[in-house]
Amino acid sequence: MQTEPKPGTLYIVATPIGNLEDMTFRAVRILQAVDMIAAEDTRHTGKLLQHFQVRTPQISYYEHNSNSRIPELLEYLQYGKAIALVSDAGMPGISDPGYELIKACIDNNITVVPIPGASAVITALSAAGLPTDRFIFDGFLPAKSQKRKEYLTSLQGESRTLVFYESPHRLRETLADLAEILGSDRYAVIARELTKLYEEFWRGTIGEGIANYQEKEPQGEYTILVAGTPSNQPQPTETELKNELLSMIKEGISRSQASREIAKNTGLSRRYLYQLALTIELSS
Secondary structure, three states, X not given: OOOOOOOOEEXXXXXXXXXXXXXXXXXXXXXXXXXXXEEOOHHHXXXXXXXXXXXXXXXXXXXXXXXXXXXXXXXXXXXXXXXXXXXXXXXOOOOOOHHHHHHHHHHOOOEEEEEOOOOHHHHXXXXXXXXXXXXXXXXXXXXXXXXXXXXXXXXXXXXXXXXXXXXXXXXXXXXXXXXXXXXXXXXEEEEEOOOOOOOXXXXXXXXXXXXXXXXXOOOOOEEEEEOOOOOOOOOOOHHXXXXXXXXXXXXXXXXXXXXXXXXXXXXXXXXXXXXXXXXXXXXX
């Protein structure tokens, strides 16, 4: 059932992540009918609008002008203007500053209406072959390796499918950190250039993924999906792991072998466990 855009409403409009044929009829209609389009990149969105013959004026809204732009957009909405929010690709508010505007509208009792469509995380999940009944989407991991490792450590016991976005210039580093913290034998799917001409799904262990991308240069935008830790047993705490390692070491088992044995039983990274073992001081 078609209805005209309502005054004083913010529409969250999904746009294609690659293939323009994924644009919905409803999205085109809303973009044609609203008073203004708030776009992450007006030049990028301009090409999309031209393709679908949308002549609605644009206003820029992105991370570095969001603080000054939100009050302006709120004023337009409070005066009865209908505004569509779009990002460069996919659903606004997912790994972009759209959330701040959406929250501001809700706080000011302005109606927010989602216009669903393409989303890289859901697109990748649908074809990955990993469990989709429960998953965690973590957007882009921290850019710095140390922060990235610290965050991944917090996910070691997570049994749900893990989903991340990653840029081509950081893919190799991220895969190396995933192997170190979650284990090189953990199953993963690496989706590239979703819905575009060179769409690709690579499947295998994280270790195999590292080898694959050593041989070829990463290109395009990536979505990484990682199998969760087997949930048939609760994951031990760091203190419990240290106690188990200490007990094995006192029995004469080397730190390396103890780490390997516990890794087999828990699904945790052997390297992580070995680093933990190195922190244990044996009393004389």
